[in-house]
Amino acid sequence: MKILVPVKRVVDHHVTISVKPDGSDVDIAGVKMAINPFDEIAVEEALRLKESGQATEVVAISIGTAASQDVLRHALAMGADRAILLETDAELQPLGVAKLLKAIADRETPQLLIVGKQAIDGDAGQVGQMLAALLGIGQATFASTLKIADGEVEVAREVEGGIETVAIKLPAVVTADLRLNEPRFVKLPNLMMAKKKPIETIAAADLGVDFTPRLKRLSVAEPQARAAGVKLNSVEELVAKLKNEAGVL
Amino acid sequence: MSKILVLAEHDGHQLKIASRQAVTAAQAFNGGVDLLVVGADTAAVAASAAQVAGVARVLRADAAHLAHPLAEDVAALVLSIAGEYDVILAGHSHFSKNVLPRVAALLDVAMPSDVIEIQANNTYVRPIYAGNALLTIQSQDPKQVLTVRGTRFKAAVAGANVSGAVAEIATVAVPAATGAARWVSEEKNVGDRPELGEAPVVVSGGRSLGERFEEVLGPLADKLHGALGATRAAVDAGFAPNDLQVGQTGTIVAPDLYIAVGVSGAAQHLAGIKDSKVIVAINHDPDAPIFNVADYGLVADLFETIPALVKALG
Numbered sequence: 005m006k007i008l009v010p011v012k013r014v015v016d017h018h019v020t021i022s023v024k025p026d027g028s029d030v031d032i033a034g035v036k037m038a039i040n041p042f043d044e045i046a047v048e049e050a051l052r053l054k055e056s057g058q059a060t061e062v063v064a065i066s067i068g069t070a071a072s073q074d075v076l077r078h079a080l081a082m083g084a085d086r087a088i089l090l091e092t093d094a095e096l097q098p099l100g101v102a103k104l105l106k107a108i109a110d111r112e113t114p115q116l117l118i119v120g121k122q123a124i125d126g127d128a129g130q131v132g133q134m135l136a137a138l139l140g141i142g143q144a145t146f147a148s149t150l151k152i153a154d155g156e157v158e159v160a161r162e163v164e165g166g167i168e169t170v171a172i173k174l175p176a177v178v179t180a181d182l183r184l185n186e187p188r189f190v191k192l193p194n195l196m197m198a199k200k201k202p203i204e205t206i207a208a209a210d211l212g213v214d215f216t217p218r219l220k221r222l223s224v225a226e227p228q229a230r231a232a233g234v235k236l237n238s239v240e241e242l243v244a245k246l247k248n249e250a251g252v253l
Numbered sequence: 254m255s256k257i258l259v260l261a262e263h264d265g266h267q268l269k270i271a272s273r274q275a276v277t278a279a280q281a282f283n284g285g286v287d288l289l290v291v292g293a294d295t296a297a298v299a300a301s302a303a304q305v306a307g308v309a310r311v312l313r314a315d316a317a318h319l320a321h322p323l324a325e326d327v328a329a330l331v332l333s334i335a336g337e338y339d340v341i342l343a344g345h346s347h348f349s350k351n352v353l354p355r356v357a358a359l360l361d362v363a364m365p366s367d368v369i370e371i372q373a374n375n376t377y378v379r380p381i382y383a384g385n386a387l388l389t390i391q392s393q394d395p396k397q398v399l400t401v402r403g404t405r406f407k408a409a410v411a412g413a414n415v416s417g418a419v420a421e422i423a424t425v426a427v428p429a430a431t432g433a434a435r436w437v438s439e440e441k442n443v444g445d446r447p448e449l450g451e452a453p454v455v456v457s458g459g460r461s462l463g464e465r466f467e468e469v470l471g472p473l474a475d476k477l478h479g480a481l482g483a484t485r486a487a488v489d490a491g492f493a494p495n496d497l498q499v500g501q502t503g504t505i506v507a508p509d510l511y512i513a514v515g516v517s518g519a520a521q522h523l524a525g526i527k528d529s530k531v532i533v534a535i536n537h538d539p540d541a542p543i544f545n546v547a548d549y550g551l552v553a554d555l556f557e558t559i560p561a562l563v564k565a566l567g
């Protein structure tokens with residue numbers, strides 16, 4: 005069984021981004037970038053399936069500029085067998101990303117595609133579901149556990165109020181949630197070795213897929229900040245404030 | 254005039270608040286709002302949904318295989334009637350997040366998700382980067398498919414069509430099950446507490462509560478008739494159930510009162526609470542970032558303060 009794992013290069017989650025003064029975009033010049041945390045979890049899950057003998061090959065794929073080689077190297081250092089870069093410097097949106105991934109899935113024919121449940125920059129949370137739809141296959145989103153048996157993947161999904169378990173016929177798309185696993189620590193020698201591994205690079209424009217953005221970006225703004233309030237001295241004072249000032253009790 | 258379809262969610266008896274909030278959001282498109290109710294037997298839900306203010310028509314989609322609706326089947330159902338609509342919209346819940354991107358992809362349209370403001374000419378505002386920036390986008394697609402952040406829209410009043418104007422209830426044909434997926438089981442955390450996303454009061458705890466999470470915070474939540482919430486760190490450590498996670502990658506809440514107990518106030522957590530009316534923080538570190546967003550703060554040990562607070566509330 006081959007597993008395809010899309011990995012996205014995003015602003016590191018420790019960075020607090022700012023908005024450009026002209027309101028055209030966020031300002032990410034020079035900030036630390038990293039693999040999207042959900043995608044790291046997805047890679048880890050694929051590797052565990054391989055290590056337990058249930059999968060034979062783990063292929064990581066990223067769409068973006070040459071800089072996205074970083075996150076592919078990270079996936080290789082974790083243990084992925086191969087990496088593909090769909091190179092483009094065009095703006096990407098979830099539908100376009102899903103179409104490009106479909107083109108590669110058609111070529112690679114994986115039995116399982118493990119995608120992050122959301123990218124922590126765009127926060128769209130759509131690519132996995134769109135990809136499953138375009139491939140005409142089933143999906144299990146927000147996975148907190150995953151099990152392969154009898155041509156199906158059984159997934160416990162994190163939903164409002166608890167857990168829902170579904171079984172999806174393979175091939176299938178699963179989107180990884182936080183509790184699926186804890187990704188392994190990448191050791192420096194592995195990272196050095198991964199630097200030498202080849203990355204197959206394909207020009208995204210050569211795939212014959214229309215991934216032009218459909219949502220026109222008009223502006224980016226800072227949200228209104230919440231003002232800090234007051235520090236109180238006692239529980240009694242707090243109760244009084246909540247009753248008389250805030251009126252929420 | 255545009256035609257709008259709201260994909261509803263319910264508990265078998267009535268609509269979830271998020272769906273009534275979606276009905277309000279739908280009014281921004283100035284058209285007739287149809288509400289699609291999916292299930293095995295939706296008679297009761299449809300009857301109550303027909304009385305929600307602003308609903309023109311309730312569409313019932315009843316089928317045995319929709320008792321536990323799967324994304325593949327609901328998407329197929331929505332697509333079967335999508336031709337009639339200019340806008341397809343729902344609350345930004347796990348259910349809709351699962352279904353609507355499928356619908357959008359098959360209609361070949363982009364999907365603005367977690368929209369907090371709907372402007373004229375298919376223009377939307379949505380948070381990005383854990384709410385640290387607000388993006389305004391304009392859709393270039395002929396059909397609009399979107400999810401809205403419910404807490405930004407006032408819920409349409411239930412049972413408000415008192416003038417006798419009860420919406421028409423119609424039945425739609427349900428496509429056969431796709432067979433791609435099968436429902437296996439569910440484990441819902443039962444209890445008397447309100448749902449996290451809908452509760453007017455939320456008491457949230459961080460990892461510092463340890464094994465005493467429920468013991469310390471439960472009585473406070475119950476006293477205030479509120480829901481419990483948690484940080485990712487508390488959930489990861491196994492101190493609180495997964496579905497209690499509040500934040501960028503958990504549930505977004507906007508209660509009247511949010512009490513953060515032993516919560517440091519990481520950006521990812523704040524992304525989920527910023528729209529709360531009143532935020533109270535209890536933390537023994539006076540420099541904890543949570544105090545930057547709290548209306549009222551107590552610099553104190555939580556294990557002493559929370560029982561005292563429960564007592565003071567009488």
Ligand SMILES: Cc1cc2nc3c(=O)[nH]c(=O)nc-3n(C[C@H](O)[C@H](O)[C@H](O)COP(=O)(O)OP(=O)(O)OC[C@H]3O[C@@H](n4cnc5c(N)ncnc54)[C@H](O)[C@@H]3O)c2cc1C
Nearest residue numbers: 010011012066067097098120122123126127128129130131
């Ligand atoms: C203001 C703003 C400006 C932007 N400008 C640019 C820009 O100039 N250039 C640019 O490239 N992007 C840009 N982006 C990002 C781009 O819009 C998003 O990457 C795209 O919309 C996908 O959405 P998402 O990542 O939120 O998808 P989600 O649906 O949240 O992603 C889910 C999963 O899909 C997979 N995935 C998503 N994207 C990729 C990818 N590229 N490669 C591999 N796997 C992927 C991952 O597994 C990820 O976990 C910008 C975003 C914003 C908000």
Ligand SMILES: Cc1cc2nc3c(=O)[nH]c(=O)nc-3n(C[C@H](O)[C@H](O)[C@H](O)COP(=O)(O)OP(=O)(O)OC[C@H]3O[C@@H](n4cnc5c(N)ncnc54)[C@H](O)[C@@H]3O)c2cc1C
Nearest residue numbers: 459460461484485486500501502503515517521522537555
């Ligand atoms: C991809 C990604 C997504 C994430 N999504 C989310 C999310 O959706 N929601 C979320 O919450 N987090 C999320 N996080 C995690 C987030 O970054 C923080 O790590 C987390 O919120 C911290 O939780 P905490 O406040 O419980 O723990 P800590 O940061 O360890 O803070 C504990 C606090 O408790 C206080 N404290 C300790 N003992 C006491 C006491 N006796 N009395 C009073 N105060 C005490 C301390 O002063 C401290 O401020 C995400 C992280 C990543 C990387």
